[in-house]
Amino acid sequence: MLSAIRCCLLPAVKLYLLGLKVLLAQLFSRHFRLPVMPRQDGKVAIVTGGGRGIGYEVVRHMARLGAYVIIAGRDEQEGLAAVRRICEEYKEAKVEFNILDLASLQSVRQFVQSFKERDLPLNILVNNAGVMLVPEGRTEDGFEQHFGVNYLGHFLLTWLLLDALKDSGKCGHFSRVVNVSSSAHCIGKIRLNDLNSCQCYSAHAAYCHSKLAQLLFSSHLHQELQHGGSPVSSCAVDPGMVDTALYRHLWMPLRLAHSTVAHLLLRTPAEGAATVLYAALSPALEGEFGGGYWANGCREMTTPPTFDPQLQLSLWETSLQLLGL
Template sequence: MWSAFKSHLLPVIQLYLLGLKVLVVQLLSGPLRLPVMPRQDGKVAIVTGGGRGIGYEVVRHMARLGAHVIIGGRDEQEGLAVVRRICEQYKEAKVEFKKLDLASLQSIRQFSQSFKERDLPLNILVNNAGVMLVPEGRTEDGFEQHFGVNYLGHFLLTWLLLDPLKDSGKCGSVSRVVNVSSSAHCIGDIKLNDLNSCQCYSAHAAYCHSKLAQLLFSSQLHQEMQHGGFPVSSCAVDPGMVDTALYCHLWTPLHLAQRAIARLLFRTPAEGAATVLSAALSPVLEGDCGGGYWANGHRESTTTPTFDPQLQLSLWEISLQLLGLQ
């Protein structure tokens, strides 16, 4: 009985209590506003899931500042509509949409290869797309959906784009990888022998595990780049509780309550994008100031497992094996 409670009900209770705590903290912190950022003319950025919510705001602000932004997403109709909307708002905007399904390793490889064939620089990669509390299921390649989309898909995308990221960075203007994570990583638990949550599935637990995996990856990537002397930094960002469609898989009564509460108490997508944009664009985060975990507009400490070097390295190596990259 305890085993069933621990596997199914405990992650639910933990996640909603954490959500309440996060909501209180961000209400006490007040609204987040993006500081003035420098122009980004000549820079190229890729934003996954840039067709809505936080991703859309990130794309819009980058385009406003002169960056050439490529939206990677599944919904072509939505993506093209966003491109038209932004170009109507900012006449000089350079925005385009390219098909990218993070639940398909083939799609990720095609997207990456297509980008590299264009011989463009890549200064900023924002790994923003994600799923939350989706019913149990598998990606095209057989991975649990939260693990496959939120973590493994972005791992592969980043790995395949490392060469243009390395080539585009330079001293004083390093290339940046920004991984949009969540405070839910605090209650995640990485089981290296059960990354696909086969032993006992809980959508709540699987989501938290995938967010912890993102942080471990982000930290390990930053170390790999630093040790190799490459001009690339990697950080993880928690945008907070934001009024987006991410909560659509909540239990129906809770979803209805959440929709009403979100309009009043959650951050707007623009506010949620503020910390992401700061991590991607701020000149303050050059050199030794890069990397880390960012929330509420500033660097924050996080849970002990995130800084476990053996866990970081083990997950990194297993991920390379799962993706056939060794």
């Protein structure tokens, strides 16, 4: 009984207390306003989960600046509706929707194969899609859902697109990988012998673990790219607490409270997208300046595990093994 309480209740309490801390910090600080960004004509971007929320605002802004943007998502109706709205708003927008289900490694491979067959450049990859606090379940390939969707699916997507990113990058105009993370990573843990959270499942803990894994991947990828002299950078971004559908799996009392006050206390999707867009587009973040962890428009330090080179490498190698790469 005590073990079950420790397994399920403690991670939830930690996450909600962290959420309260982040919310208070947001309320008493000025939110970051995106400076004017340069035109992106001729550039191609892929944004996962770009049909709604933060991802939609990222796609919308990039399209307005002239980029060719591919919304990658599993909900075709939602994605096509997003394309229509953006094209109605900006008549010259170049936006399309392609199917990508991050819970299926086969879908990820099919998406990449279809993209590469078109021989397009790839200048920006925004790994934005994610799930939070979903009930216990497995992806098509048998991975815990948070780990499989938030982390492993994006790991495979990025790995398979690296050649295209490298080919499109050049001196002064690096290609960029932007991983949309969360402050929840700071209470996550990486158990290499239990990445699927089989020993003790908590949706709250699984979400935090997946976001830490994503941050470790982002950091290690950037180091590998810089050491190899590749014209690609990788960073992670915390958009803050944003009023999106991501919170629909909160505990019922909190979900009711959230629906009542979210529009007053949380950031709008456009505000949440500001730092993501800055990381993806700002000329100030070229090359080695493009790595790190960003929140509210600033590079921030984060928890010690994210700087552990051995943990980064171990997770990287384990992920390659899990994916058969």
